[in-house]
Amino acid sequence: KNQVEQSPQSLIILEGKNCTLQCNYTVSPFSNLRWYKQDTGRGPVSLTIMTFSENTKSNGRYTATLDADTKQSSLHITASQLSDSASYICVVSAGGGADGLTFGKGTHLIIQP
Amino acid sequence: NAGVTQTPKFQVLKTGQSMTLQCAQDMNHEYMSWYRQDPGMGLRLIHYSVGAGITDQGEVPNGYNVSRSTTEDFPLRLLSAAPSQTSVYFCASGRSGNSPLHFGNGTRLTVT
Numbered sequence: 001k002n003q004v005e006q007s008p009q010s011l012i013i014l015e016g017k018n019c020t021l022q023c024n025y026t027v028s029p030f031s032n033l034r035w036y037k038q039d040t041g042r043g044p045v046s047l048t049i050m051t052f053s054e055n056t057k058s059n060g061r062y063t064a065t066l067d068a069d070t071k072q073s074s075l076h077i078t079a080s081q082l083s084d085s086a087s088y089i090c091v092v093s094a095g096g097g098a099d100g101l102t103f104g105k106g107t108h109l110i111i112q113p
Numbered sequence: 114n115a116g117v118t119q120t121p122k123f124q125v126l127k128t129g130q131s132m133t134l135q136c137a138q139d140m141n142h143e144y145m146s147w148y149r150q151d152p153g154m155g156l157r158l159i160h161y162s163v164g165a166g167i168t169d170q171g172e173v174p175n176g177y178n179v180s181r182s183t184t185e186d187f188p189l190r191l192l193s194a195a196p197s198q199t200s201v202y203f204c205a206s207g208r209s210g211n212s213p214l215h216f217g218n219g220t221r222l223t224v225t
């Protein structure tokens with residue numbers, strides 16, 4: 001069964017600090033890996049999409065890495081801001097459409113002033 | 114640019130009632146899908162559509178119906194609401210392949 005595991009479940013850091021969120025997956029075949037940010041009471045918003053051949057992808061202060069050999073991805077947030085407080089969801093696609101997506105449970109990140 | 118619009122934002126139903134959650138997108142996306150989000154669980158796929166007139170079941174389809182008569186609209190119908198359907202429902206749209214999904218802001222449904 002395809003699975004996506006995220007760690008930690010929750011994380012609290014001080015404003016201005018960096019942090020790294022982890023995503024391990026057992027999805028086959030692999031098409032792409034996505035990171036979404038979900039603010040409280042809102043729908044998820046796409047941060048990055050990485051295919052098999054991409055090791056690193058950045059979106060502002062967000063940098064995602066992918067190791068397709070070990071089936072691991074990370075999302076690094078640099079110089080955190082209060083607006084980074086949200087849940088971050090890792091999603092792995094096995095190809096095709098919506099039925100090919102496996103969602104992680106998310107990491108709940110709180111940035112404290 | 115409205116993106117994906119869901120209505121209503123909140124709804125309370127009594128057990129056995131029926132209702133329709135509305136979803137509309139203005140990006141001419143082929144793919145549309147419905148998810149439910151429950152505490153401690155990842156988003157779970159209810160139904161999806163790859164184009165007008167085509168729908169298919171996802172992981173948790175029981176108790177829900179969908180139709181796709183136009184590219185823009187993808188309503189989700191609860192036939193006879195049950196407390197187990199208390200959840201937050203998200204509609205999403207996208208193109209095929211490696212394109213990102215665009216989500217609405219959800220409908221919070223409570224069934225008493």
